[in-house]
Amino acid sequence: MCGINGIFQSSSPEIPAEGRLRAMAEAMAHRGPDGMGLHVEPHLGLGHRRLSIVDLAGGAQPMSTTDGRLTISFNGEIYNFATLRRRLEAAGHQFRTRSDTEAILHAWREYGVAALDELQGMFAFALWDAGRGELLLARDRLGEKPLHYAWLPDGSLAFASEIAGLLALPEVSRRPDPAAIEDFLALGYIPDPATAYAAIRRLPAGHFLLLRRGEAGRPEPRAYWSAPTSPARGVDAAQAPAALRARLDAAVRAQLMSDVPLGAFLSGGVDSASVVSLAAAARREEGGAPLDAFTIGFPGAGDERPMAAAVAARVGAAHHQEAGTTDYLGAARGIAALFGEPFGDHSAVPTLAVCRLARRHVTVALSGDGGDEVFAGYRRHRFHALAEAARAFLPAPVRRGVVARLAALYPRLDRAPRWLRAKSTLTELGLDSAMGYYSMACKLEGARRHALYAPGFRAALDGHDPAARFAAAIGACDPDAPLQAAQYADVTTYLPGDILVKTDRTAMAVSLELRAPFLDHGLVEWGMALPASLKLQRGVGKHVLRRAMAADLPAELLWGAKRGFADDIAAEFRARAPELRARLAGPAMLDSGMFDRTALLRLADEHASGRFDHAQPLWQLLVLEGWLAQAPAAPTLPAAAMA
Structure with missing residues (x-):
């Protein structure tokens, strides 16, 4: 398992600063304690944190093909890679490692986006095709592996396995998404494609995002798989x-x-x-x-x-x-x-x-x-x-x-x-x-x-x-x-x-x-x-x-x-109950502008009385308080929403 990150500058041929990519990768060091790799070229920078599982010697990333045209940063496992490799070798592809990562590179060269249909496993990856000028971001069918992204003020796209990787970039806004907070309190989680941050999105399970060099605008994710409906x-x-x-x-x-x-x-x-x-x-x-x-x-x-x-x-x-x-x-x-x-x-x-x-x-x-x-x-x-x-x-x-x-x-x-x-x-x-x-x-x-x-x-x-x-x-x-x-x-x-x-x-x-x-x-x-x-x-x-x-x-x-x-x-x-009340009525919750203090304390008191069981919503509120209280920049609503 690994952590991936990167920055894609569609309209700018500048090379992304390695220090920014390194900071993103370091924020996810726990995902890959066995090594870190970077790859930079005009328009694109990729980062990778590695947890070595298969081909311990030859699977380092980001990985490129021998001609340098294709480069990938990959998180996950492709369980059918040996079978896929044999098919690709029969079609003339030459491999130099035993890793499943390399199989994805050759599958892209052979099948294009349809390569996603050939992969059996859990994955999130960024694959750059310098010849086509295309960057493919993809996530597995069920969503086992995560991938988050944010559009930066200069029009470039940053992406990372975890939210922390994106928050390593100071220009990513910390403003919360009210709709996501509403979803969280209703369901106990935030469904794709939202996150708690308005500026950060999650690539939905079974979707890909295809970006092209020089392309204006913000392409939307596209589905390549869905569960059966009948x-x-x-x-x-x-x-x-x-x-x-x-x-x-x-x-x-x-x-x-x-x-x-x-x-x-x-x-x-x-x-x-x-x-x-x-x-x-x-x-x-x-x-x-x-x-x-x-x-x-x-x-x-x-x-x-x-x-x-x-x-x-x-x-x-x-x-x-x-x-x-x-x-x-x-x-x-x-x-x-x-x-x-x-x-x-x-x-x-x-x-x-x-x-x-x-x-x-x-x-x-x-x-x-x-x-x-x-x-x-x-x-x-x-x-x-x-x-x-x-x-x-x-x-x-x-x-x-x-x-x-x-x-x-x-x-x-x-x-x-x-x-x-x-x-x-x-x-x-x-x-x-x-x-x-x-x-x-x-x-x-x-x-x-x-x-x-x-x-x-x-x-x-x-x-x-x-x-x-x-x-x-x-x-x-x-x-x-x-x-x-x-x-x-x-x-x-x-x-x-x-x-x-x-x-x-x-x-x-x-x-x-x-x-x-x-x-x-x-x-x-x-x-x-x-x-x-x-x-x-x-x-x-x-x-x-x-x-x-x-x-x-x-x-x-x-x-x-x-x-x-x-x-x-x-x-x-x-x-x-006293500790719980203090947390709910503390500055993190009240300064956020989201909650009514009296209503929060009433919920806590009703639970403490034993007449009601509010344990689940109270847990959610405590976790939300923990998120609001975290440094360095506690998320708060914009002033207009608090008026």
Whole structure:
């Protein structure tokens, strides 16, 4: 894994200053502690931080072809590069290294932009073709590897793996994007293509940006891939489990390639256990040492360590486990610094802990990320399917009238048993499919969110609605496949915006490469397009995956209750209410011009009373406070928005 950066001056033949490129690269040194490289020529400068994984001696970057025409700075892994290389060699291309990086250069020369369709893996890269005068910025299909960019005042484009790389350039504005802050408080993350900074954008997953020397204007990103939006026809349900196991096994084996130590994360869930089981079997077949598996657990009924230990013993993995210790109030500011912007998934804290544990033993780790999105494993998928069945039964006037009225009258019972907490269910039933699914994904609904805002910030939102992207995603799907539509919404929002941001930043913070076999794009295309009945049966998600792994994993794990990878933060926030109040009412929050002090303190006091559970929005606000408080330039709204 690596960090990339660069500056492209389309209209100026000047050579970018190496000091600027070096500063950008140094800001991301954790992404590549094994070396730094720079390349400069008229119009263009590229930087690279290297974490050596494959071809330790010959894979240094930026890498150029022997004729000097093509140069690339690349972050990621191309798992099919050996096959691709053989095809290119048969077409006359000559290679001088064993690296996957060089395969991208020759694929571009052979196929142009269509080379993106040939790449199987996770990647973000900048490829310069001096002969054509073209710069290609590209990001993998699912968004495993990040790429950010900003247009500078002189018209040039700067880009970097992380926001910190761009903030190393003083001319990049620190002004926050009000719409992105609204998205963050609604969803807990900032979806592509926005970032918390108005001047910095994220290249969306499955997109590329093609810039040309001498070209005026600002080209827009273009999509080269999207997840399936309708079910496949003629699927053999009886053969689906075996087909899934074969596909997942192939993806795991492809991602075992490494010239450095490799292990895997192991929780008490189906996804990571499936990956560990298949990886351990492949390792045994190769005659290698047992696979290292890593687990973080928290004492109590939800502790994942006993189940993970049982799986490790069953598959013959070498198990490493630790107890998690958390200080979420203290971690909030660290999370803001780690991510470079607000990030509201508090499971990032234990994820960072398991990354640290793994890095003491290996340089590469496999994870089970993506299984829930591809095979419908989230609880909200089950609820959405039930709601869709109810919508089909209840006439629209009844849902929008009677049910919606009941939802408005029903009290919030945060502390009651789950079966008494019907307000969210009634609320969803009173909405259409897209807005109902958004309501389940939303962390803090609109009226409660806006009540926290200062009038100026509320006005600066200019009607921005976080639900609009969910309506667009679900509207793009087959209306007769509501479960797949919900999955598509997750794959285009939650997966690249939350899950993969979390895993990339926490792993890269400790210089660990993380790989997700479930996100092999062929497996994603096949799995998402399976009929809903294979994914969700009798209220159990990932049904086909559980059947596929039935001979490999314990029945208790396969069919038991889902375990979440995070600690309970609600009790800590109640116990430390004075500290929490001081943080929310401190200068960072109030000087930003975004919030109403009284409303913030009311939220904290309601949580401290025990009558309400505001732990999630309070965590998000604490992370936002940490971002606003960070030096050297705390982001604030422009004066006009604060008026």
